[in-house]
Amino acid sequence: MEIPYTTEVRPDTGVTSPKLGIWLFLASEVMLFGSLFSSYALLRGGAPGAPESDSAHRR
């Protein structure tokens, strides 16, 4: 059985299924690494020795 639009582009959506699938996978990766990076930012900001908000002006 042939699944349609695996290699040819569906005219009304303008993409092939694998292309759309990979974009969706990348969207979920953005959320994964977004979570990891924001966790890093939070932990780094809360650590002793982290730059204070006004440190640039205190020199």
Place this chain on the structure above:
Amino acid sequence: MLRKYFFSTDHKVIGLQYGLTSLFFLLVGFSLVVLIRWQLAYPGQPVPLIGGLLGEENAPGGILSAEFYNQLGAMHGTIMVFLGVVPLAVGAFGNYIVPLQIGAPDMSFPRLNLASYWFYAAGGLVMLASFLVPGGAANNGWTSYAPLSDLAPGHGQTMWLVGMLLLIFSSLLGAMNFITTIVQLRAPGLTWFRLPFFVWSQLVTSFLLLLAFPALQAAAILQGMDRVAGTSFFLPSGLVVSGQPLDVAGDGNALLWQHLFWFLGHPEVYVLVLPAMGIVAEILTTNTRKPLWGYRLMVYSVFVLGFLSFTVWAHHMFLTGMGTTISAFFQATTMIISIPSVIILSSLILSLYGGSIRFNTPMLFALAFLPMFGLGGLTGLPLGLAATDIPLHDTNYVVGHFHYLVAPGTIFALFAGIYHWFPKATGRMMNETLGRIHFVGSLVAMNIIFFPMLMQGLAGVNRRLWDGGAIYTHAQPVLFLNIPMSYAAFALAFVQIFFIVNLAISVRSRRMAADNPWEATTLEWATPTPPLAHGNFAQPPRAFRGPYEYSVPDAAADFIPQHVGEERARA
């Protein structure tokens, strides 16, 4: 044979695999809570009949130990949500019904679909196996709050994290596949606003799974590092455990776990609810012989609901001291998200008006969903406002609230879906009498279990107490409620036997189902019964009309299926 029943790439076989596995896990999760209910009604008394089988470590002399009680609670939540309800609602119904309703021969990525099921099965196996390791399964609640979960001894919590990662991976593969399938494989003529509401609900659900689950993926990796590699992402400095300062690097943030967990956890609530609404919408229109009231409004609402569900997570955290400004923001978004939910529920209720209702078993479950889900939603409002959440947080009121949403809400919708689509999947009708006994018994028992929880919670009884609150003075006036609640839970278990027997005998029943036994309009009923093993449809279907053309004036019958063209509809 192995290839046909276990490693098939046919979406229908995978859907049934998901269905049977998740029903098994629902039974396991429910069995755990039956033990809990015994303990709450008769704290410190040996469990009758099976008390001796639980193991000397878990239940010395048949009496549940407090550690084992915590394992039961944590694993009940985990199994019910991640291994029972979501795989049944999305994995089973989504897999089986969505390709049929959009007139597709299969999912876009059949082998990915197969992988998704086996990752799910592996995750479930890891969760079950964790009961057998020394120290038992995870016992830090289904939310696994740090630092408790970081520091929990034994391997149960680590296995919980591994199991969760497998389940998350399975969900991500499934979600990608569903979205691609719905976008790419709609039959000719099936434009966006001709999609049945169930397909819309699955589409939004898949987006929630795709974008919310990675947060827990990240959190599980970090917590795994804390437990195995000695990092302290979630361990703050200066922790003192049992009078001893803890020897860790520190400087972590325990609240970070809660943010990451609930960033998944709240969209997850809508993952539980949206497919249920979709199933109920299908069954209501079929059995009232009326179009869905406000179809477009419901579609817009489900999108708003999906979007807003990413902005409300911290209403689970009002008590953490994260600050009044943040609390104010999250209680505002929480009040706003109730608007689309109410629109959908009201539309479903208005769909009943003036219909000629057929009271068959799926319809009874779908009708009961409406007030039960409404009650669950209304009891949630006080929890969404910080001022009223503070006294109610972590009480049995919360437990009553979300069980009303999930048990007589979502699980009723899932039962309705099983009774509704069973004829399509097997070619046989289910027994109506057994179905009715199952319905009435479940409805009565669930209300006797969950309504007193609201009363106990308002009296201030905390959840997750090993003795059900017996040592607290303020709990004494409502403590007697535990006994009828527990007997109702045992009765609920008994009533499910009717459902299991019904499934078992109906598969072999001689009451064969026609291709379209409910006289429904959507495309899944245009297939032969059961649908063809490869490709579903005898010839590729074409949609000529919207999904719910019931009781159209001047039509030949009181329903016009989507695949029927204009000339045949009027003939």
